[in-house]
Amino acid sequence: MPAATSLDVTAIREDFPILAQQVHGKPLVYLDNAATSQKPKCVVEALTHFYLMDNANIHRGVHQLSERSTKAYDAARAKVRRFLNAAEAREIIFVRGATEGINLVAQTYGRTHVGAGDEVVISALEHHSNIVPWQMLCEEKGAALRVIPINDRGEVEFDQFEKLLNRRTRLVAVSHVSNALGTINPVREIVKSAHGWNVPVLIDGAQAVPHMRVDVRNLDCDFYVFSGHKVFGPTGIGVLYGREKLLEDMPPYQGGGDMIRSVTFEKTTYNELPYKFEAGTPDIAGVIGLGAAIDYLDQIGMDAVAAHEHDLLEYGTTELESISGLRLIGTAREKAGVLSFVIDGVHPHDAGTILDREGVAVRTGHHCAQPVMDRFGVSATTRASLAFYNTREEIDALVAGIHKVKEVFGV
């Protein structure tokens, strides 16, 4: 059955040669997009072109190649600014991924603003990357980590969140979309409440940016992080958006080249934004590849992406719910991209192995979100996660694969 959206998925799939292959003699059905997304040809070509034709260090040489690579690098930053609708390109800091972005904020903003007896608020939906950096900070400073509870659907309990805010709260860090369940958090409302206490908010957008239009000025958030490889770009590159005023006041993260204005053994003057936070030669090719991925998404349109995936999610939810013995974990009213489930009498790892033999790639395990698993009383789930290049036929293949799992296990 064709999807009821305007996206020409057949044409789009031509841009992703990796999808047109067989595994174990079956057509590949790639439903592990929340772990990492596939790359369109234009991204791979941008990387190849950079290394074959333009490779040089940036912001250094006076020569032609350095000018070209610097131009391409700076252009990519401008693309990211536009993609997130940030006010200024200097609010876009390139990092290795969402994880490093969170650690940067914890180690700079966090270490200067969080002290003994203070509190940092996260949610029960967080990926380990948005838990551990704050635990480390709180342990070092003698601060407390407070956790917004979630309900049985996997939604944050907003009234409980508002009760957690107090005069000791120094920062709120929440995911935009949960990687394990797909819940879309009411981040705009969270920011509004936190700002009522003058508390800044970091949003982990790793699982949101691939699926929907993100506007950091509309969200009014103070920090926003995402990873390039989950948004059809290369691995090893990610973005931290930070409100200029906050970034200006923060100490540097790492010391080195590029982040300084002048160095003597007595005194170093730090460079201006964004370079203050980009010590050393960055992942130039990665940045350029990410820029190419953003160009590609601009062409398709994030609204069309969101509409197509919404259709797939609705279809998949209905299809999976009709399978006896299957329980969806995470049934939030607002969801994006994720179908997480357990099957009675079958451990997710066994389901994952059997699905793989049917050509269906899914993630099984705790998805680096063990507290979420504990909340639902499971040790692991099977997670199918979507991208705009997926189709209803692929959901059908997942459903057929689940029936095969049940057949092997006699359940």
Add this chain to the structure above:
Amino acid sequence: MINDLYQETILDHSKRPRNFRLLEDANRKAEGYNPLCGDKCAVFLKESNGVIDKVTFQGAGCAISTASASLMTEVLKGKTIADAEALLGKFHDLLTTDQPLPKDLGKLAVFSGVREFPARVKCATLAWHALRAALRGGGEAVSTE
């Protein structure tokens, strides 16, 4: 192919694990943990004069890890510690090499299919990691990583 992995014996032991209980009079025990999937397996031994009199396990895991632990407890009963160590080595070879199947594996030969599924080798060895820790003392949880 998939049925080479999920053989009847494995499915049977995963659904009805044998010796699946705490052993009150154990004099050796150890826990195995696979941090990648969260699977846990505690192995309890009652050993006297170098002979394993009783062996049980507890834990939560996939069909492969549960069946492996269950069959392990069956084959170990009455074995000497030296025999158990030797079996451990053979079982590991069974899973990780492409050599012809080691002899004298008895029921454990049903795990030969795991070879074709490298991602699942750690599931099959979890209980055996715990066994090795129990035999060699220490008592700390061991990790497959």
